[in-house]
Amino acid sequence: MDWTRRRVIACALAGSTALAGCLDDDPSRSLPAMPRGTWGQFAHDAANTGAAEVAVPDRGTLAWESGDAWEIPPLVAGDTVFSVATQIDALDAQTGETRWSVDLDAETGDATAPAVTAEAVILGVAGRVVAVERDSGDLLWETPREGAAAGPVTVDPAGELALVPFERRGRDDLVALEVGTGTIAWTVQMRFGLDTVPPAVFEGRVYAAGRRQDDTEVLRAYDLTDGTRTWERELIAETPPAVTSNGVFISDEGTLRRVSHSGDESRRLLDLDRVDRVSRRIQAVAVAGETAFVLSPAGLFAVSVTDGSQQWQTEVEPLADGICVGQESVVVSVRSDEFDTMWPCVAAFDRADGSTRWYYSVGKSFDPTLGQTAIADGAVYFLSNTVDGIAALGDLAPKG
Structure with missing residues (x-):
């Protein structure tokens, strides 16, 4: 294991506050109970809402580390956590024990974030899309495709089509494959950006952000059944x-917009230019009920999806482009002056008012980084270069 992924120095602030956590010398404990719930795609579901009806634990204490992930965030389905690098590891969600492992015959960086269905784990690899059986890792199908998979896989709510962005010389494609067989159902041409994939699927439409061939940036809607374009908006x-x-929620150069499903109406909900003229970029959006959550260098915001009224704001520095919204908590990877450490932290904020519930520091190491998180009932899973693969946080008393 490369030394940069190992713990170098334990957190110096252990025990200084009930809110804070740090890396444990022996990250090999089980979570108190088997976590439940599904975080089966990049932003939880096909619609990219980033919100799940699960209870985030009351404390964020390190339980275990396992798997071999480097860059691809964890996914959770039932009692299994999936770790992806050059292989797929299926881990027991409570203990971290490996249930099965499959070599992808891939180089580092070749694989994409997968999607998990009731039967399969589907992911893009350089030159192909692969589906393995969820409970055993056995190969279900493999579909060759010219180019390289360029972003996370999205599976529609019915579990019938898998959408995979592919890039190749001179063009990018969004490829739809039948989940059961891997047969290509349709393909549309659209240039994608790393920050704007995956597309979202909702009520028979696919919503995707990208560029025309003349570099004009657009949001497009396609028919899910055959890929026919239904509208386009710059x-x-x-x-x-x-x-x-309530609509399609997407950033637009520092502005959170709500676009109607038909594409003919748009409303500005949050304009970061009015908040912070230096830190205008929006890094992540999640939507739960009547509230949109926005993460940017200007902070974490909660705003009304109907009129854009601000419910709360907390000043944080984002460390990953993702938001996980649970029933009562919002979990993000951030730094904050409100914490008693400036090391990277996985933090849980109260969904109602933005107050800090707990934070877990990944501790002192050489250039520590944090990736996106996934949540389940009773657990938070995260990726960092200071842990071995995936780490699990839960409601455990700190050791020592």
């Missing part, structure tokens, strides 16, 4: 779209 997206019954 905007400068910084995040993937998130879709609910």
Whole structure:
């Protein structure tokens, strides 16, 4: 194991506050109970909402480390956590024990974030899309495709089509494959950005942000069944779209917009230019009920999806482009002056008022980094270069 992924120095602030956590010398404990719930795609679901009906634990104490992930965030399905690098590891969600492991015959960086269905784990690898059986890791199908998979896989709510962005010389494609067989159902051409994938699927439409061939940045809607384009709207997206019954929520050069499902109406909900003229970029958007959560260098915001009224704001420095919204908590990877450490932290904030519930520091190491998180009932899973693969946090008493 490369030394940069090992713990170098334990957190010097252990025990200084009930809110804070640090790396444990022996990260091999089980969580108090088997976590439940599904965080089966990059932003939880096909609509990219970033919100799950699960209870985030009351404390964020390190339980275990396992798997071999470097860059790809964890996914959770039932009692299994999936870790992806050059292989897929299926881990027991409570103990971290490896249930099965499959070599992808890939180089580091070749694989994409997968999507998990009731039967399969589907992911893009350089030149192909692969599906393995969820409970055993056995190969279900493999579909060759020219180019390289360029972003996370999205599976529609019915579990029938998997959408995979592919890039190749001279063009980018969004490829739809049948989940059961791997047969390509349709392909549309659209240039994607790393910050604007994956697309979102909601009520028979696919919403995708990217560029025309003349570099004009757009948001497009396609028919899910055959890929027919239904509308297009010019905007400068910084995040993937998130879709609910209230509309399509997406950044537009420092502005959070709500676009109607038909594409003919748009409303500005949050303009960071009015908040912080230096830190205008929106890094992540999540939507739960009547509230949109926005992460940017200007802070973490909660705003009304109907009129844009601000519910709360907390000043944080984002460390990963993701937001996990649970029933009562919002979990992000951040730094904050409100914490008693400036090391990277996985933090849980109260969903109602933005107050800090707890934070877990990954401790002192050489250039520590944090990736996106995934949540389940009773657990938070995260990726960092200071842990071995995936780490699990839960409601445990700190050791010592």
